[in-house]
Amino acid sequence: RKEVEQDPGPFNVPEGATVAFNCTYSNSASQSFFWYRQDCRKEPKLLMSVYSSGNEDGRFTAQLNRASQYISLLIRDSKLSDSATYLCVVNTNAGKSTFGDGTTLTVKP
Amino acid sequence: DAGVTQSPTHLIKTRGQQVTLRCSPKSGHDTVSWYQQALGQGPQFIFQYYEEEERQRGNFPDRFSGHQFPNYSSELNVNALLLGDSALYLCASSLQGRSYGYTFGSGTRLTVV
Numbered sequence: 001r002k003e004v005e006q007d008p009g010p011f012n013v014p015e016g017a018t019v020a021f022n023c024t025y026s027n028s029a030s031q032s033f034f035w036y037r038q039d040c041r042k043e044p045k046l047l048m049s050v051y052s053s054g055n056e057d058g059r060f061t062a063q064l065n066r067a068s069q070y071i072s073l074l075i076r077d078s079k080l081s082d083s084a085t086y087l088c089v090v091n092t093n094a095g096k097s098t099f100g101d102g103t104t105l106t107v108k109p
Numbered sequence: 110d111a112g113v114t115q116s117p118t119h120l121i122k123t124r125g126q127q128v129t130l131r132c133s134p135k136s137g138h139d140t141v142s143w144y145q146q147a148l149g150q151g152p153q154f155i156f157q158y159y160e161e162e163e164r165q166r167g168n169f170p171d172r173f174s175g176h177q178f179p180n181y182s183s184e185l186n187v188n189a190l191l192l193g194d195s196a197l198y199l200c201a202s203s204l205q206g207r208s209y210g211y212t213f214g215s216g217t218r219l220t221v222v
Contacts, residue, residue: 004151034210036210042215043199043213043214043215043216044152044199044211044213045213046210046211046212049209049210087151087152089210095140095157095164095165095203095205095206096142096154096157096165096167097142097154097201097211098154099144099151099152099153099154100151101149101150101151102150102151
């Protein structure tokens, strides 16, 4: 079993749709959590951190459930420019970051 | 403020050869982590360097080695290249003790033929 698991998708949604991605992690000692975005043949870029209380950045909302070892990302009012692969990342206290394999989103007109 | 720079951007090598990839971290960052990303997969952790020492290592063979210099820049060396080493190699920099996520370089695409 992988340390960080994501539904690979692909998710194909129309513009304006709401889409949710899920991620589970196996290391209960994990300390910090992130979502990254990766465009085709580009490097990953930090999208947002994920906090236990949940956090929002514009159309993006991230949530963490430590008891269930589960992280989610919600994108509201999808734009064409949101098309990318979304990577769930989990950090241990030692600072090692473990990436999921990503969920691919395609937003269509 | 310079971001993370990696060189070269592309590289083609023959099986059995050795390769060295280079990374300069973002200004103000002191920790460098290296990742291997195969097509269709997430980045896989190779190792992390801080204070010129390897601090953590992922499940990669000893053919993969690295170095960090006093100016925080880093090298990744791979010996006895295999076809399966073909991948995008990503360098990520961060500040030790801060958990605000990495800044990645644009990567080196290595093809082994």
